[in-house]
Amino acid sequence: MTNKIDHIGVAVRDLDTQIVFYQDVLGLTCTCIEEVKEQKVRVAILPIGNTKIELLAPTSQESPIAKFIAKSGEGLHHVAYGVVDIEKALEKAKSNGILLIDQKPRTGAEGSKIAFLHPKSTGGVLIELCQKI
Numbered sequence: 001m002t003n004k005i006d007h008i009g010v011a012v013r014d015l016d017t018q019i020v021f022y023q024d025v026l027g028l029t030c031t032c033i034e035e036v037k038e039q040k041v042r043v044a045i046l047p048i049g050n051t052k053i054e055l056l057a058p059t060s061q062e063s064p065i066a067k068f069i070a071k072s073g074e075g076l077h078h079v080a081y082g083v084v085d086i087e088k089a090l091e092k093a094k095s096n097g098i099l100l101i102d103q104k105p106r107t108g109a110e111g112s113k114i115a116f117l118h119p120k121s122t123g124g125v126l127i128e129l130c131q132k133i
Contacts, residue, residue: 001081001083001088001089002082002083002089005051005081005082006038006081006082006130007045007051007052007053007080008053008054008076008078008079008080009077009079009080009128010053010076011056011057011072012057012069012076014057015042015055015076017038018057020054022053023046028047028048029046030044031047032045032110033045035059036109038107040060040062040064041057041065042065043055043057043109043111045109050128065077077126078116078127079125079126079128080114081127081128081129082131082132083129083131084131086130086131088116089115089129090102090103090104090105090115090129097121098122099121100116101117102114102115103117105129111133112130112131113130113133114131115128115129116129117129
């Protein structure tokens with residue numbers, strides 16, 4: 001079903017401040033900043049090895065990231081696994097009794113197709129399935 005860890009999503013209040021931390025303290029390079037309007041977030045991509053750190057800052061109080069930060073504070077939000085066929089991956093998860101947050105894929109950062117699996121079915125971890133286009 002999966003072929004790699006695509007990225008680790010980190011919820012942050014201030015994207016610019018956290019980019020400075022990841023670049024100046026950890027030595028990573030921010031290669032992309034974009035707004036994903038559907039998710040109401042600004043996203044910064046910082047590659048590390050064969051994966052990426054994805055910093056997520058809300059652009060609205062209605063954003064799922066804003067709600068997450070209000071409830072849990074800043075920090076680890078999700079782990080994203082790369083898949084070759086997201087529709088098949090969602091079907092397989094559903095047939096195995098996994099609760100789906102997204103019944104169908106939607107558009108995420110870098111134009112990827114994404115869908116989330118509910119933490120109640122995944123040992124408490126929010127899992128994103130991610131198919132690169």
